[in-house]
Amino acid sequence: MTPRYVRTALGTVRERLRRGPDTSAYPGRPHGRPGQHPGARLLLRLTAGAAIGALLGGVVAQAAQPATAASADQSSAVTASGRGEFAGMKFTVGQTKHLTSQGVSVSWTGGTSTTFAGTQFNTDFVQIMQCWGADDGTVPSNPGPPRTQCEYGASPTTGRSTWPGNGYDDTRAVIYSADPANYGRDNRYGAGGNFGQGEVPFKSVDGTVITNSTQNNALYSYNTTNEVDFARTGADGTGQQNFEMQTANEAPQLGCGDAVRTSGVTKPRSCWLVIVPQGHLDLDGKPYADPTQVNAGSPVSSTNWQNRIAIKLDFNLVGNSCALGSNERATTGSELAADAMTSWQASLCSTGTVFGYTQLGEPDARNELISDGSAGMVFTTRALGSDYGTSAPTGKTSYAPVVVAGAVIGFTIERRAKSTAPESVQKQSGTKVQSIDLTPRLVAKLLTESYRSSTWGSVTTQHSGGTSTQKAAKGYAWTLNNPAGLVSDPEFVHYNPEFANLAVAENPGTDTDLITALGRSDTARQLWAYAESDKTARQFLAGVPDDWGMRVNPYYSTNPDLNPTGIAFDTSLDSYPKSDPWCTIPANSGATDKQCMTDFHPYVDDMHSGALHTLRADTLWKSTWNPLVSPPSWQSPGPQTVGQRFVLTITDAASAARYGLQTARLLNASGKFVAPTTTALTVAAATASSTDSGVSPVDPATQKAKNAYPLTELVYAATRPAELKAAARQDYAQLLRYAAGAGQTTGSNPGELPPGYAPLSKALRAKTLSAATVLADWKTTSDSSTTSSSGTTATGGTTNTTTGNGSTSGTTGATTPNASANASAGPSSTASYGGGTAVETTATGTTPADPANALRYAVPVGAALGLLAAFGAPLAGGAGLRSLPLPLRLNLPGGRTVTVLPRLTLPGRLRRLRVPGRGGKDGTPLG
Template sequence: MGLIVGMGVSLVSTLLPTPAEASTSSAVTVAARGYDLDYGNAPFPDLAVTVSKTSELVSQGILVSWTGGKKSVRPQGSVGGENFMQIAQCWGEDPLNPGHPDRTTCQYGAFPNVGRDSNVLDNVTDPNDEAFNLKSIAPEDEQYTAKGTGGLVPTYTSIPFRAVSGETVASVGPNAAGVLKHDTSIDVNTNEFFTQFTSNEIKWAGADDTGAGSVKFEVQTSMQSPGLGCGQPIIVSGRPIVGQTCWLVVIPRGTGDSGVKSITRPGLFWDAWQHHVAVKLDFKPVGIRCEIGGAEAALSGSELIGGAIASWQPNLCAGTTNSAFVLSTGNEADAAVKASKTVPSPLALTSRPLDADSLNGAADPLQYAPVGISGLSISVAVDRRVTPVDGIKQEYKDRETQAFSSLKLTPRLVAKLLTSSYISSLPPGADLTHVNYRSFADQGKNPANLSRDRDFLAINDEEWASQDLNSTSLADLLVPSGRSDLAVALWRYVLSDPDAVAFLSGTPDPWGMIVNPWYSTSTTVNPSTVGLSLPRENFPKADPVEKAGTTGSNGEGPVNLVTWRPYTSDFENGAYLTLRGDGQLLGGWDTSYTPPKYAKTARSLVGEQGVLGLTTTASAARYQNVTASLLNPAGEYVTPTQASLTAAAAAMTPSKAQPKVLEFDPDSSASIAASNAYPLAMPVYAALNPLQTDAVLRAKYANMIRYAVGAGQVSGPEIGQLPEGYAPLPASWVSQAQTAATAIEKGISPLVAPVANITPAVIAAASPVRSGSVRAAEGASPVAAPVTTTPVVTGDTAGPLLGFATPQDPPAGPAGLAVPAGLLSGFAAAGAVPMISRFRRRL
């Protein structure tokens, strides 16, 4: 953990959140008619492609959809399939065809059976079809072609890659005599700029029987792909800094390539490339947002709020205290303990109050300021693969390769995913008798993965039962290591259901599936004789199971549970991996390393994905993840949406340890009555002991809180606004935050003076902020804090008014506790994934 979100020299713009599918203000549609360079021979004359978002982009997911295609055929072996799309990101414009991308600048070809190069036939006639007399090499490709001499030296065409920095990777070039030759020492498909582990290309995206299709695409900035350079700052004196633009290109593939009857050649070869359609992508500039040398103030704790802070940071740099804030994500409890001392510390960001054990019987000295509402989500990327048997409905067959858009989970199913209770979550070849698996012929009653669990099939659409899904990453959740409030929230959700509690104690489910005993809460069932203690702050890999290593010249190393199913780097990483279809599957034993080690398996491409990842609502929105519907305490299946987060906030009640800190308690009457509440919604509080000795630092923290609950609550994708994935705060929460901010700045301890004694006049005197407004930047006009509206909530509202009402507060009552607007997308780098994304992702 330990991510830096904002610094004096900060790449904040690479972290800035932006809306994804939900925002269509910059959606663009382009049609083959009028764009295709050879429209008369277009494979899909009626093709129209829509890109959901084309401006203000960062590293994120967007939706690419199309109509006017034809029903696709899945790839088989070295043949690419039929009637599909290939999608890639490019940086340069074609000088010979303005308004079109240059194919030599596209990140394309990293995956097997795609490539940028191929051996080709010379201009010959197909011996089996006299009418098939097409040129194999287009004139536009001759500059990239080395003529063969026959026999073992075939004709070879290779499209070079030109990086934005000027370097070129080319395997065809002139020899001393000026003749184009194939340089076999150069691999244009795996190079210093991209490999199959870093490329964002989609080599196959299929359409349904109507010719329509859609796919989520990972947009990369220069931080993930230096070779593309998208978003690099363009600085022109006297003009605003903008980011380097790029292209998203869609290459339609029909049923054959020139000279051959099937798809066996790269989409960059001219006969396919000339039919591409493309749209321009505008990026937020990647670069410095705060002045070098500016004063920094440290924040520590929850990953949930990282995206919002990254969005707020530029305006905070330009604001009253001119402060850059450094967020180090990690265990919230540890951050709260440090913040409770009187020596200067980072401002803690937490979803739970200070732990009673850390107080040693003393009273809680922290002031708590609510600054965000977000939550946990379970992200889903599952593509249909119909079981090849008779009796399957034709409508299911027609959706082959298309992604599922919904999935329901109960607390018991979540418990199964967290406890390595599905067979495929355990290393194959190890002794699995403890989960009653003895052999392929005697597999016991624990299913291979979630999709084969009758518990799961009983509550989900019947189409799931027709699928043949074998992905190992459907047998568990991608979860991060380390301790967090988020883990506690998920375990509390599991424990809210008596069926899940019984399963964890060792009671089989109605179909005979048992918990992996190493995770059982029962001292008699758990082989360790110590039951798993729940709830807890982490996700243990508790099963010591191991597949033994082998010896000899071809010997392989052992495989334990962590090797087989590794942790993610953080919660956002779960969303990123889900977008890419990367289940973190273990590869083969690679002796090319010293010492040898297991390699990583490349991500599954579109049409073959099967991943479940634990992440945050903001990260899921940013990376365009489908999210699971979770059974809430009212008995309804709910996804994390604007309305459901709002309803959950309204149903939150004071925690037992600290009434200033609210929580969504699954056992409360308010939660049980709130049918539309999302059960994994969580608040985030900024917390500090106001008796800390650095008054200047306390003032900086107070200013940040005031901005967060003022202009920072205006929903939108722009710098300084509240990104998607966060619900704006209720007015009563804003009041509490303003009160706490003044107490922190003035050094008023909750142990010395009641918070209620901090009057509006005291707040006005303590801050440049006046009566519910906050400066967006120094010298700018005040921005009004958002006014709450009444959500549609079933059940009693909860959450006391802690602090006085501000002039903009509505009358007390349910409306005063409601959260008005909704989830806004684009979680910006609150974890190690964005840190990883700043550097080239490699194996």
């Protein structure tokens, strides 16, 4: 498992162990979870400690720096010209400063249209890679790195029948094929003699050198590299590619953003983006001897490297961003707030307080705050007590708007023209689709695995007497009249007529579903609510076929008479269940285990991960049986083939902007297709209805504003003031003031509101400032206690009083949200301890990213530390833990750090705890 934040994993494991088995995947069963048996607490602590520790170790190769959007920083865009054969080309990199793990647009003009030899790239294409190191001095007019320090050559080693490369232009191998006299003639690395071949070695930033077997080596592979082997130039001579920037956390072998000290000054390590255009000449500088054969040359071979264009990249510092010894306040909850929180933290830590952030599904975060207020501050889109089986706590709960966010359907789709398509469409093959339109019913079809290829193998084609017939497995006759996927769905083509001339590979890893995140979230609830907001979608879910005869997968039918379980599927969900139990062993696969729905449609850890995998065009479909691993298993072959990519995901607007994803326009309640623009989010937020709880939800069914985006979500910071100490209330009030003030400035610099969010309106900012005043002025009967449930509150702000049964007895302050102005979000990063009380910390974390290489001893060491924490946490004041160098923190790939064992400020009840054989000679309390 490789979650966005280690603390996401910690929170998820802890919550799932506490609640018991997750029954959300079984339709019709209640979503409430059984409570914890008291006798299981010790076992729970030990199991959770070891599991969380091992999980922490397993994901140590993870994370990243504050979020920015692809091509967001226009002031740092750089354009460079080609040389020699490519002197007429100009290449533009959309952002070159303040870089982190993100997507950046690389575009070019003045090229020649790409040609193919069959399905393989032949002439006039572009290759892109990321490199480290100082200028090697070989091209004074265009400084750049040596070719040995570029991450390239990790093309697939299996399944190459559909791969558009020939094993040379997509590797580090150097071979000359145009003239037999030139075999092996690289100026340094080619082997001598006829048919000789060498490999350009790769040198890591730590000095490790890989000299052979460089393809999918120990440092990077096809599944982790960010190289672009083939980027197409269109008929008009232009091209564009979103390039995944990798920091030292995702690519430690490059070290981009790591702290380096030069002449007494510490700065982040800069890196290079290198572009190598391929033209009409072979490696010896002569035209191809056989024009039907593909270019046989690696971009890192000496002759191709002479044409390289290098552009310097400046990264944000990876790792610690706050001063040693800073105090930390815990915040928990919605992933929708993650990028904003991460950005703000760098500015807020200068005040002396670090605001830690634990990403956790909103329902679970609300449960934590209900239980005893231990989360300190929770980010949520719904009020406490709004989840099945929960009740709002007694006393005051304050809600302050912090971000206007949105869920989006992001995609990477490349045009693949049908053979019957007009020439004008054929010329666009391989280029990216920029926009698609989706209705609630189309979203429902994707969420319910209702396309024929979704239950892969449930329909087989049988040939007899020169005719072909389709046969469905028992219980799957409903699939026979359903389209294979979205592209062949007449409803989709009706709204997206361009696709009438486009094709897609028919398999479960393309257009049959959406990449979704595992776990419970308010975003999942919003998606289901959107599907339910439309009459035709509701009818489809109930079993009524659409206008072309397509039917819902019966396991998702809200009609119990059609649902094989005999229970109606419940769409008031906060998750994405895989309700269909279909499994199969494909014929002639040699497999001994079945493929099931989570193999065809794997979950990702969170929406950020979904966005990153969509940029990479990797659906994670486990399509390949590998008998050589132990135990043998189904595995993913990696990203889709260039020019044929089709991936859809549910993610948040900030993650989509960060990775430069295209996003779908959705049909809103007024009958208009609307994209998730800043304006559309702002308009939708203004439609939120005021409630007694102080939370104004955005309902896609009631958004009558013409330009409202239907999946807009308004995120609140919720606190229970009476549960907090005075110092904690002051710190959280400071956070809210920043969120309503400086944090509302849109931009990609640390401390600003990242692209993908809409600034809060003037009225919403006023509401947040009022809530900050309530927190700062709150008085309890004893501010030395963290558990007081009584007290008085200052006037103003947005608070509610409940009696414990979920009902509200009053709301103070507050104005209804409207769309009249600007602003936005909050901080980021670390673990939460002791009811929001401060713990001394050594650093802060930043933003997430996808995993790099796991450290060899991470899992066993993590498990050991987890067990230590499990035993030792209640005794943290004792001599055993006092002897450790606390706080104990780990730097994580992605720029974050995590506190493994903190320097705890224990609550009074634990400091007064006496344990036999521990403490002072007279039995004095621990701590």
